[in-house]
Amino acid sequence: MTFPGRALDLLQAKGRAAADPGAASWPDRLAQDLDQGAPRLLALSARPAFAPGTDPIVLFRRAGALRRLGRYAEGLAAIDRALDRLPPAETAAHADLVRERSLLCAARDLHQSLPSRTFGGTPT
Numbered sequence: 001m002t003f004p005g006r007a008l009d010l011l012q013a014k015g016r017a018a019a020d021p022g023a024a025s026w027p028d029r030l031a032q033d034l035d036q037g038a039p040r041l042l043a044l045s046a047r048p049a050f051a052p053g054t055d056p057i058v059l060f061r062r063a064g065a066l067r068r069l070g071r072y073a074e075g076l077a078a079i080d081r082a083l084d085r086l087p088p089a090e091t092a093a094h095a096d097l098v099r100e101r102s103l104l105c106a107a108r109d110l111h112q113s114l115p116s117r118t119f120g121g122t123p124t
Contacts, residue, residue, distance in 0.1 A: 038065035056082040056097070063100050072108035079104060 042065050044050070050058045059082035066075035079101045086093055 038068040041065040042069075053081065054085060056086040056093070059085070060097055060100060063104060067100075067104050067107055070107075070111065072104055072111065075104045076101065076108075 041061060045058045045062050045065075053059070059078045063075045063079035063082065066072070066078060079097060083094070083097050083101070086097060
């Protein structure tokens with residue numbers, strides 16, 4: 001069974017573990033379901049420890065949270081920055097980012113083509 005983003009988590013954890021063994025598990029904590037879901041993840045990922053705007057993993061997670069909130073333009077901007085910052089040799093991680101970008105585009109297009117309504121507080 002494959003989990004979207006798992007390759008990214010492992011890749012990033014490996015790189016950070018080399019510099020700080022205690023930091024190896026932070027991507028897993030960031031990727032887990034949080035109370036208050038997407039808004040909580042956005043707040044957490046904006047903290048200085050996560051280097052907002054530079055870490056491709058954090059940007060990937062932010063893009064997913066923004067998608068869940070219906071903030072598609074911001075999500076696309078975040079995932080595009082993540083793609084720009086990902087090392088070229090990381091093909092498995094690149095595939096996860098491309099999948100998230102496709103999800104963002106599909107959700108945005110669906111949202112634009114359907115009449116305005118909400119389900120569970122999330123624009124659809």
